[in-house]
Amino acid sequence: xxxxxxxxxxxxxxxxxxxxxxxxxxxxxxxxxxxxxxxxxxxxxxxxxxxxxxxxxxxxxxxxxxxxxxxxxxxxxxxxxxxxxxxxxxxxxxxxxxxxxxxxxxxxxxxxxxxxxxxxxxxxxxxxxxxxxxxxxxxxxxxxxxxxxxxxxxxxxxxxxxxxxxxxxxxxxxxxxxxxxxxxxxxxxxxxxxxxxxxxxxxxxxxxxxxxxxxxxxxxxxxxxxxxxxxxxxxxxxxxxxxxxxxxxxxxxxxxxxxxxxxxxxxxxxxxxxxxxxxxxxxxxxxxxxxxxxxxxxxxxxxxxxxxxxxxxxxxxxxxxxxxxxxxxxxxxxxxxxxxxxxxxxxxxxxxxxxxxxxxxxxxxxxxxxxxxxxxxxxxxxxxxxxxxxxxxxxxxxxxxxxxxxxxxxxxxxxxxxxxxxxxxxxxxxxxxxxxxxxxxxxxxxxxxxxxxxxxxxxxxxxxxxxxxxxxxxxxxxxxxxxxxxxxxxxxxxxxxxxxxxxxxxxxxxxxxxxxxxxxxxxxxxxxxxxxxxxxxxxxxxxxxxxxxxxxxxxxxxxxxxxxxxxxxxxxxxxxxxxxxxxxxxxxxxxxxxxxxxxxxxxxxxxxxxxxxxxxxxxxxxxxxxxxxxxxxxxxxxxxxxxxxxxxxxxxxx
Numbered sequence: 203x204x205x206x207x208x209x210x211x212x213x214x215x216x217x218x219x220x221x222x223x224x225x226x227x228x229x230x231x232x233x234x235x236x237x238x239x240x241x242x243x244x245x246x247x248x249x250x251x252x253x254x255x256x257x258x259x260x261x262x263x264x265x266x267x268x269x270x271x272x273x274x275x276x277x278x279x280x281x282x283x284x285x286x287x288x289x290x291x292x293x294x295x296x297x298x299x300x301x302x303x304x305x306x307x308x309x310x311x312x313x314x315x316x317x318x319x320x321x322x323x324x325x326x327x328x329x330x331x332x333x334x335x336x337x338x339x340x341x342x343x344x345x346x347x348x349x350x351x352x353x354x355x356x357x358x359x360x361x362x363x364x365x366x367x368x369x370x371x372x373x374x375x376x377x378x379x380x381x382x383x384x385x386x387x388x389x390x391x392x393x394x395x396x397x398x399x400x401x402x403x404x405x406x407x408x409x410x411x412x413x414x415x416x417x418x419x420x421x422x423x424x425x426x427x428x429x430x431x432x433x434x435x436x437x438x439x440x441x442x443x444x445x446x447x448x449x450x451x452x453x454x455x456x457x458x459x460x461x462x463x464x465x466x467x468x469x470x471x472x473x474x475x476x477x478x479x480x481x482x483x484x485x486x487x488x489x490x491x492x493x494x495x496x497x498x499x500x501x502x503x504x505x506x507x508x509x510x511x512x513x514x515x516x517x518x519x520x521x522x523x524x525x526x527x528x529x530x531x532x533x534x535x536x537x538x539x540x541x542x543x544x545x546x547x548x549x550x551x552x553x554x555x556x557x558x559x560x561x562x563x564x565x566x567x568x569x570x571x572x573x574x575x576x577x578x579x580x581x582x583x584x585x586x587x588x589x590x591x592x593x594x595x596x597x598x599x600x601x602x603x604x605x606x607x608x609x610x611x612x613x614x615x616x617x618x619x620x621x622x623x624x625x626x627x628x629x630x631x632x633x634x635x636x637x638x639x640x641x642x643x644x645x646x647x648x649x650x651x652x653x654x655x656x657x658x659x660x661x662x663x664x665x666x667x668x669x670x671x672x673x674x675x676x677x678x679x680x681x682x683x684x685x686x687x688x689x690x691x692x693x694x695x696x697x698x699x700x701x702x703x704x705x706x707x708x709x710x711x712x713x714x715x716x717x718x719x720x721x722x723x724x725x726x727x728x729x730x731x732x733x734x735x736x737x738x739x740x741x742x743x744x745x746x747x748x749x750x751x752x753x754x755x756x757x758x759x760x761x762x763x764x765x766x767x768x769x770x771x772x773x774x775x776x777x778x779x780x781x782x783x784x785x786x787x788x789x790x791x792x793x794x795x796x797x798x799x800x801x802x803x804x805x806x807x808x809x810x811x812x813x814x815x816x817x818x819x820x821x822x823x824x825x826x827x828x829x830x831x832x833x834x835x836x837x838x839x840x841x842x843x844x845x846x847x848x849x850x851x852x853x854x855x856x
Contacts, residue, residue, distance in 0.1 A: 245327025
């Protein structure tokens with residue numbers, strides 16, 4: 203059985219008992235449960251060694267090394283247990299991070315006793331014994347009793363009295379025995395798989411809680427690592443400038459200025475960033491350091507963009523200098539910022555002009571970070587132009603590729619949460635909670651504001667207006683950027699949610715569609731969004747209009763996009779106006795698909811099961827092969843499998 207990530211299907215046994223009986227996962231799960239006792243007793247043996255070792259701690263030169271040895275045995279057993287889950291359940295549990303043990307056994311002893319991981323593992327193996335006993339008794343009752351009754355007709359004639367009593371039921375003839383046999387067999391067939399699935403679910407729950415780091419703690423740990431790393435980078439850049447300035451002009455000082463400028467820009471300190479970037483350019487020109495010049499010019503252009511000033515010419519110059527000088531990293535950064543800033547300004551055609559060559563350049567030169575960033579910007583363009591199936595597919599693929607890196611995950615998390623909330627899909631808060639925590643810890647307004655507004659929208663779509671208002675006000679608190687798009691989005695959500703707070707006199711610094719909406723012209727705002735190619739935003743602008751005609755147009759747009767949650771809100775507003783014959787959209791039953799797949803992903807899965815190649819799928823669905831690649835990656839991720847063959851097996855067993 204192929205191992206999959208713990209974020210995939212958390213219980214491999216199908217819920218349907220008949221499908222479960224035909225699924226290899228059921229029998230693999232039975233094998234897993236059957237070996238619980240062996241592992242449990244092995245764990246108890248190790249814990250006994252650990253207990254004896256702790257008693258011997260006063261005998262320092264015996265007790266301390268023995269405790270450390272017992273902990274190593276416990277870690278080895280935990281590793282074997284994760285391997286058992288992968289082999290029998292097809293679920294890969296990430297290892298529980300354990301503190302590095304010092305060489306000194308006495309210091310190691312202190313680490314062992316203070317470590318929560320030691321007690322987490324100990325608790326797991328202690329609990330495994332009662333679970334194993336309960337499993338044995340439960341399986342005996344679930345299978346042995348129905349099996350005994352199922353064979354009742356075979357030995358009924360041998361009963362001395364010719365009668366058998368089952369509680370209030372008396373079996374006095376062969377016909378009654380056959381009926382009991384049939385009922386017992388049916389109960390065994392239906393109940394046993396569900397019982398095994400429940401026991402396996404309990405095992406998996408214990409393992410996810412105790413054998414690996416829980417999702418919340420894992421997120422906190424990743425965010426703390428990111429925050430510490432960012433803080434060290436800023437401190438190091440400032441220290442480098444302070445150390446090099448007294449030594450006079452140099453290439454090294456130019457690099458220090460450029461690095462420090464970039465760090466200040468990330469924290470929205472744009473004036474300081476521009477000043478440092480200009481100093482870096484002056485020194486880079488003096489010493490002929492074209493890579494430093496390109497990098498500093500890039501930072502200057504990005505900072506000017508955030509201040510609403512001209513920037514594109516400077517950024518293109520930074521790209522040209524980097525390409526001419528063979529500076530691959532600087533060229534990748536310029537491609538990334540050109541596509542990202544154009545996308546942020548809703549200049550989607552310009553953004554796509556740089557995305558394809560930029561991604562190809564970074565892939566060719568193995569510049570992974572910027573390649574991921576540009577794929578993220580491509581997903582942003584897809585989301586903002588309401589090509590949601592493609593946006594979800596690409597965002598899911600990005601999450602798989604970047605792994606636990608918070609900085610690379612955050613934009614995809616926001617997109618997946620926002621799109622899922624608009625569609626009324628479950629599980630959106632897992633994305634939005636992680637996005638908000640990551641953004642707040644990093645302290646970068648360009649991520650904090652979108653994360654909070656996505657949460658505000660999700661609450662609003664769920665009818666939780668007070669919670670939505672709180673999130674919008676949190677977005678206002680961190681909106682220190684002069685970016686007109688972000689400021690406009692904050693202002694509109696504050697108005698939409700009837701917040702007493704506002705941008706207080708800075709409303710003029712928002713972009714046109716938001717300005718029109720704030721000035722009471724939702725139809726004009728919708729036209730502006732339509733010109734930009736953002737139909738969902740156009741619908742949201744029309745949804746704020748008091749006229750039935752505008753609301754009907756908004757409803758038509760969101761139904762077409764599959765934004766079922768937004769459609770419900772607009773229908774309610776039409777009812778308040780007394781409108782009749784309100785479109786209801788597709789029935790809920792037609793929207794539900796297995797595994798949480800979108801309509802397009804389900805079409806792709808059907809063709810995967812028919813063993814079509816990506817090129818054949820693209821031809822059948824009239825899509826590009828690259829788009830199909832994204833959809834296939836998303837399908838495999840949602841099914842929690844690594845290969846197409848494994849996906850076919852999951853579908854057959856579901």
